[in-house]
Amino acid sequence: MPLIETVQLTKRFGERTIVNSVSLTVQQNEIFGFLGKNGAGKSTFINMLTGIVRPSSGTIRLFDGDGNTAEWKRRIGVLPDYSTFYDSLTARDHLLYLSRVKGIRVTKKECDRILEEVGLAEHAGKRAKAFSFGMKKKLGIAQALLGDPELLFLDEPTSGVDVESSLQIQQLLLRLQKEGRTIFMTSHNLHEIEKICTRIAIMKAGTIAAAGSLSELQAKHRSWRTVTVRHAALADKPYELVSFVEGLGKHLEWREEALSLEVDDKRKVAALIRAFVHAGVDIYHVCGDEPSLERIFLEE
Numbered sequence: 001m002p003l004i005e006t007v008q009l010t011k012r013f014g015e016r017t018i019v020n021s022v023s024l025t026v027q028q029n030e031i032f033g034f035l036g037k038n039g040a041g042k043s044t045f046i047n048m049l050t051g052i053v054r055p056s057s058g059t060i061r062l063f064d065g066d067g068n069t070a071e072w073k074r075r076i077g078v079l080p081d082y083s084t085f086y087d088s089l090t091a092r093d094h095l096l097y098l099s100r101v102k103g104i105r106v107t108k109k110e111c112d113r114i115l116e117e118v119g120l121a122e123h124a125g126k127r128a129k130a131f132s133f134g135m136k137k138k139l140g141i142a143q144a145l146l147g148d149p150e151l152l153f154l155d156e157p158t159s160g161v162d163v164e165s166s167l168q169i170q171q172l173l174l175r176l177q178k179e180g181r182t183i184f185m186t187s188h189n190l191h192e193i194e195k196i197c198t199r200i201a202i203m204k205a206g207t208i209a210a211a212g213s214l215s216e217l218q219a220k221h222r223s224w225r226t227v228t229v230r231h232a233a234l235a236d237k238p239y240e241l242v243s244f245v246e247g248l249g250k251h252l253e254w255r256e257e258a259l260s261l262e263v264d265d266k267r268k269v270a271a272l273i274r275a276f277v278h279a280g281v282d283i284y285h286v287c288g289d290e291p292s293l294e295r296i297f298l299e300e
């Protein structure tokens, strides 16, 4: 079931079109990664989905059209691109206060459970004034979890947090997905997106340049991949094998017992293996790297 569906969603600020006719579908229970360079329009797109920014044109349907906008707001949790907190309130008091703003009732115990989930258990009673940037980010995620929302919009949930906390947040997101939640997130950490997202969209200057699962993006991408072959030592390389390999790709590096080569088609990896077998040279190991998300992102 599509949980998010936009049709030709557009936002203009004055003369500038920031989001340009974006049609996108996110299915229930996905962790959907939304990528793009600074200023591509990601936050503006999310802000339209969460009701912070009014679209110039196009439509948004959440929860397969089930319920009205007011109900949607109760069923979503949002970590905006910029959160502000009150210096004098503790983490726990923030959750109690923000739950009232959201129109839901939560107990102190429930607040503490959420703070524990995001790794702030020890800091529940500390004032936000004493919080680092990363701790405030975690508090932002905690407030998004108030009311047990089915759908989470998280704008850069791990930016500015340390490596350990970032891994902790990734685990939390995977856990939330396992429990049935759907997550729509932006991140500049491509490794993280590669690791946890079921599907990915790359936004470029307000439009979707590419969308799909990582393997779909890799299959569509005409990127070159590097293949490395470790083989039996060759004092003299057979002439036929050398001329075949040289014609197969680019950036060939060939030492006595290993070669690496860039090829533009995985069928060429198979051809390379066949050529070694045909020449009677034993192969010990072959590795063909798929284009990384970073490569796809940079080339889109």
Ligand SMILES: Nc1ncnc2c1ncn2[C@@H]1O[C@H](COP(=O)(O)OP(=O)(O)OP(=O)(O)O)[C@@H](O)[C@H]1O
Binding pocket: 013, 018, 036, 037, 038, 039, 040, 041, 042, 043, 044, 045, 081
């Ligand atoms: N309220 C606004 N009024 C005018 N221009 C705006 C407004 N909000 C955003 N913009 C412009 O829209 C463009 C896209 O901004 P947006 O924050 O959506 O990008 P982003 O992809 O989220 O970038 P980042 O990765 O840096 O967070 C920017 O040039 C920004 O200045």
